[in-house]
Amino acid sequence: MTVRVQTEDFDAGFEINQLRKARKDVGAVVSFVGQVRDINEGDEVSQLTLEHYPGMTEKSLEAIITQVKARWNIIDVLIIHRVGTLQPCDQIVLVAVSGGHRGEAFAACEFVMDYLKTEAPFWKKEATPSGERWVEAKSSDDDARERWNKASESKQ
Amino acid sequence: MKIKLFYFARLKETLKYSTEDLELADADGPWTVLKLKALLAKRGDVWGQMLMGKLKVRAAINHELVHDNATIANGDEVAFFPPVTGG
Numbered sequence: 752m753t754v755r756v757q758t759e760d761f762d763a764g765f766e767i768n769q770l771r772k773a774r775k776d777v778g779a780v781v782s783f784v785g786q787v788r789d790i791n792e793g794d795e796v797s798q799l800t801l802e803h804y805p806g807m808t809e810k811s812l813e814a815i816i817t818q819v820k821a822r823w824n825i826i827d828v829l830i831i832h833r834v835g836t837l838q839p840c841d842q843i844v845l846v847a848v849s850g851g852h853r854g855e856a857f858a859a860c861e862f863v864m865d866y867l868k869t870e871a872p873f874w875k876k877e878a879t880p881s882g883e884r885w886v887e888a889k890s891s892d893d894d895a896r897e898r899w900n901k902a903s904e905s906k907q
Numbered sequence: 908m909k910i911k912l913f914y915f916a917r918l919k920e921t922l923k924y925s926t927e928d929l930e931l932a933d934a935d936g937p938w939t940v941l942k943l944k945a946l947l948a949k950r951g952d953v954w955g956q957m958l959m960g961k962l963k964v965r966a967a968i969n970h971e972l973v974h975d976n977a978t979i980a981n982g983d984e985v986a987f988f989p990p991v992t993g994g
Contacts, residue, residue: 874917
């Protein structure tokens with residue numbers, strides 16, 4: 752597993768190739784890239800600043816990967832999350848999951864994003880024409896995470 | 908007992924504290940997250956609003972998310988922050 756929290760941009764193509772070529776039993780790599788939008792809640796966004804809790808951030812991302820590996824038969828997981836000041840169209844996050852087949856890799860990638868959005872200590876502040884404001888957490892993100900708990904209950 | 912406190916995002920900005928060392932009276936223990944929040948809320952209006960008001964506050968002890976009834980031990984690193992918004 753690889754977890755990186757950095758101010759620098761990343762090359763998603765390079766990272767995906769690394770995961771793909773790492774082992775010959777990799778049959779699928781599923782990835783997600785999140786980027787800064789120029790609009791939120793109907794207001795223009797010119798800049799986004801990401802703050803995090805150094806130490807806890809890395810641990811919480813590693814804990815999410817550990818859960819994913821226990822739940823699905825996958826080969827490797829990479830998470831890169833940027834912090835600092837970003838502009839619209841800048842990449843924020845990359846999650847890539849390699850596995851033998853696509854099904855488990857798709858599920859694992861979505862699970863990582865749903866947990867990252869609700870448990871990893873990152874906070875966004877956006878610059879709008881009326882000033883700076885902290886982005887509010889969405890209950891739809893909590894719902895997205897909760898459905899994984901329901902999914903595991905119904906399996907038992 | 909002694910603990911280290913961290914504040915993040917809106918809490919850090921509003922309270923104008925990023926970190927502090929705090930001594931908690933052992934005689935008043937056991938200390939829970941809720942009890943610590945109540946103690947800090949006594950520092951003034953803005954502290955009360957941030958920690959015990961309508962805003963959701965999440966807490967971590969030693970980098971693990973915890974609930975209000977979690978117990979704090981000597982030497983712990985405790986953090987308060989708003990619900991997270993990464994990704």
